[in-house]
Amino acid sequence: MTSTGEETAAERRGPLWWPRWRSAAFDWSLAAVSAVECAAEGVAFARDAGIPVAAGVVFGWLAGSVLVVRRQWPIAVVLVAIAITPAQMGFLMGLVGLYTLAASELPRRIIASLAGMQLMGTLIVTFVRVRQSMDSGRLTIGDWFIPFAALVMSLGLTAPPVLLGLYVGQRRRLMESLRERADSLERELQLLAERAEERAEWARGEERTRIAREMHDVVAHRVSLMVVHAAALQAVARKDPEKAVRNAALVGDMGRQALTELREMLGVLRSGGARERAAASVPLAAVGVAAAAAASRAVVEQHGEGPCLEELEELVGQSAAAGMVVDLSVEGEVRTYAGEIEQTAYRVVQEALTNVHKHAAGAKTHVRLAHRVAEIAMQVENEPPPEVGSAGSAGLPSGGNGLVGMKERVVALGGVFVSGPTEAGGFRVSAVIPSP
Known part of the structure; x- marks a missing residue:
C-alpha cells in the first residue's frame, strides 16, 4: 500500500x-x-x-x-x-x-x-x-x-x-x-471497488426481482385456478357429485403442475448458486452486468425453465375449465422465437388471465396472438363481469405486482406494454415484443 x-x-x-x-x-x-x-x-x-x-x-x-x-x-x-x-x-x-x-x-x-x-x-x-x-x-x-x-x-x-x-x-x-x-x-x-460493489448490489437486486417475478408467475396463476375450482367444488359437492369429482381432479392437476414448475425453478436456482460460487474469483466489474444477465439466460435455457407458446392453448383451456368464457385467436404465420421471448409472451397472457380470475370472475375474455414480420403481439381483453363483486366470491387476494411484473418483462426485451380499462367497462392488456 x-x-x-x-x-x-x-x-x-x-x-x-x-x-x-x-x-x-x-x-x-x-x-x-x-x-x-x-x-x-x-x-x-x-x-x-x-x-x-x-x-x-x-x-x-x-x-x-x-x-x-x-x-x-x-x-x-x-x-x-x-x-x-x-x-x-x-x-x-x-x-x-x-x-x-x-x-x-x-x-x-x-x-x-x-x-x-x-x-x-x-x-x-x-x-x-x-x-x-x-x-x-x-x-x-x-x-x-x-x-x-x-x-x-x-x-x-x-x-x-x-x-x-x-x-x-x-x-x-x-x-x-x-x-x-x-x-x-x-x-x-477504490473508486472501481465502490462501483463494483454498487453494480453487485444492483445485480443482486435485479436477481431478487427476477426470482420474485418468476415465483409470482408460477404460483399465482395455478393457485388462482385451484382456488376457483375449490370454490366451485364447494358449491356443487352436494348437488352434482360427478362435477365435484372432476373439479377435484382439476385441482389436483393444477397442484401437481405448480409443484413441477416450482421444482424446476428451485433446481435452476441451486445450479445458478453453484455457478456463482465457482466464478466468485472473477471481478464483477470486469464481467459486467450484461455478461451476468447473459449467463443467467444461459442457465435458464440449459435447464429448460419456462413455458413456450405451444402451451398457450393448454393455458386457455385451463381457464375455460375453471368456468371462464375465453376464446383464443392466432394471426399470422406461426413460427418459433427465442426462448426468452416465448416465455415472456406466455407469462403476459398467463398473468392477464389470472387478473381476470381475480378481478372479473365470469367475464368473457378474448386472447389474441399476432405473429408479425419482426415482432410478436399479444392482447388479453375481458368484458365487464356479469355481477359486480363476483371476483371476491373466490377469495383471491391481489398483491398489485402483476401488471408491474408484466411491464418489466416486456420492457427488458425492448418491447412496449400498455394496460388499462376499456370504454365498455372491461380491461385490456397489450404487449408487443420485437423479434429480429
Missing part, C-alpha cells in the same frame, strides 16, 4: 520552511560549519585588506551563516558565495549552494546563469592568485600552468555540485511523479 498525498503532507511538520526537524538540524549544522570556515578564512582576508581581524572574522561568520536558508532561497546563497569568492572565502557554501540550486525547481536558465557566474568568478580569482604566486617566486612552473590551474580549480568547484544537484533533483521529481501516480491509482482502485 502507498501513502496518499494527504498522509505525506501530514508527515511534514518541521519548523518554518523545513519539511522535517531532521532537515532543519542538518541545515543548521552545515551553516555552523560554513560560518566557522568563513570566520577562519576571514583572518587572512582582514590581513590582506588591512582591516581589523575581528571585522574579518565577523564578516566571515555572517557570510557563512547564510547557508542556513539554502532550501528557501538558494539563489541568495549562491550570490553571497559569488560575492565572497574574491576574498577566498565560502568554499563549502559555494559547493552546497550550487548543489541546492541545481536540485531545486527553478528554471534551468537561472541555474545555468548562476553556475556560469560562479565558474567565471572562481576562474578569475584562481588565475590571479596563481599568477601572484608565480610572480612572487613561490611557484617556478611555466606560464601554461596558470590557465590550467585556474580552469581545473573552477571546474572542480562548480561542475560536480551542479551535476549532482541536477541528478538528485530529477530523481526527486521522478519519485514525486511515481508517488502521485500511485496515489491516483489507489484512488481509482
Whole structure:
C-alpha cells in the first residue's frame, strides 16, 4: 500500500520552511560549519585588506551563516558565495549552494546563469592568485600552468555540485511523479471497488426481482385456478357429485403442475448458486452486468425453465375449465422465437388471465396472438363481469405486482406494454415484443 498525498503532507511538520526537524538540524549544522570556515578564512582576508581581524572574522561568520536558508532561497546563497569568492572565502557554501540550486525547481536558465557566474568568478580569482604566486617566486612552473590551474580549480568547484544537484533533483521529481501516480491509482482502485460493489448490489437486486417475478408467475396463476375450482367444488359437492369429482381432479392437476414448475425453478436456482460460487474469483466489474444477465439466460435455457407458446392453448383451456368464457385467436404465420421471448409472451397472457380470475370472475375474455414480420403481439381483453363483486366470491387476494411484473418483462426485451380499462367497462392488456 502507498501513502496518499494527504498522509505525506501530514508527515511534514518541521519548523518554518523545513519539511522535517531532521532537515532543519542538518541545515543548521552545515551553516555552523560554513560560518566557522568563513570566520577562519576571514583572518587572512582582514590581513590582506588591512582591516581589523575581528571585522574579518565577523564578516566571515555572517557570510557563512547564510547557508542556513539554502532550501528557501538558494539563489541568495549562491550570490553571497559569488560575492565572497574574491576574498577566498565560502568554499563549502559555494559547493552546497550550487548543489541546492541545481536540485531545486527553478528554471534551468537561472541555474545555468548562476553556475556560469560562479565558474567565471572562481576562474578569475584562481588565475590571479596563481599568477601572484608565480610572480612572487613561490611557484617556478611555466606560464601554461596558470590557465590550467585556474580552469581545473573552477571546474572542480562548480561542475560536480551542479551535476549532482541536477541528478538528485530529477530523481526527486521522478519519485514525486511515481508517488502521485500511485496515489491516483489507489484512488481509482477504490473508486472501481465502490462501483463494483454498487453494480453487485444492483445485480443482486435485479436477481431478487427476477426470482420474485418468476415465483409470482408460477404460483399465482395455478393457485388462482385451484382456488376457483375449490370454490366451485364447494358449491356443487352436494348437488352434482360427478362435477365435484372432476373439479377435484382439476385441482389436483393444477397442484401437481405448480409443484413441477416450482421444482424446476428451485433446481435452476441451486445450479445458478453453484455457478456463482465457482466464478466468485472473477471481478464483477470486469464481467459486467450484461455478461451476468447473459449467463443467467444461459442457465435458464440449459435447464429448460419456462413455458413456450405451444402451451398457450393448454393455458386457455385451463381457464375455460375453471368456468371462464375465453376464446383464443392466432394471426399470422406461426413460427418459433427465442426462448426468452416465448416465455415472456406466455407469462403476459398467463398473468392477464389470472387478473381476470381475480378481478372479473365470469367475464368473457378474448386472447389474441399476432405473429408479425419482426415482432410478436399479444392482447388479453375481458368484458365487464356479469355481477359486480363476483371476483371476491373466490377469495383471491391481489398483491398489485402483476401488471408491474408484466411491464418489466416486456420492457427488458425492448418491447412496449400498455394496460388499462376499456370504454365498455372491461380491461385490456397489450404487449408487443420485437423479434429480429
